Amino acid sequence: MDDLDQFDVALLDQLQRDNRQTSEALAAAVGLSATACQRRMKRLREAGYIAADVSVLDPAKVGRRTTFIVQVDLARGRADIVDGFKRDMQKIPEVQQCYYVTGEADFILVVVARDLAHYEQLTRRLFYGNNVIGKFHTQVVMDSVKLGLTIPLEV
Secondary structure: OOOOOHHHHHHHHHHHHOOOOOHHHHHHHHOOOHHHHHHHHHHHHHOOOOOOOOOOOOOOOOOOOEEEEEEEEEOOOOHHHHHHHHHHHHOOOOEEEEEEOOOOOOEEEEEEEOOHHHHHHHHHHHOOOOOOEEEEEEEEOOOOOOOOOOOOOOO
16 A cells, blocks of 8 residues: 555545545545546556455345355365365355365355245255265355455555
């Protein structure tokens, strides 16, 4: 973040909270003109600071009422197996997030499903009979206390 000034940081902070704001609203919030905000947003996107512009959906409204946190241990820790598992998880729409981690598990997954039966079908397809999976442990999310992807920013 060394190449960002206070206006860039303020703009990124505003955008990560609501990326649908108009240039005029952003300008008022960060203290620049709308044109300057547009130029900066273009530069920040090209430099990779803004990774994606997405809409956050309500899982219940789109039929994904249940969230699962899954710890996955691979049977073997070879690089090709780890890389293959990463590629496989990127292809599964129900896998909302996948983290390669240290500690007790090799991977932590956040999985969204219609219900428990849907999740069971998914586990049968992904984990059972898959010789790279040593074991997996599932936790059912009872309440999403805090959801978000905002990153605390400072100059």
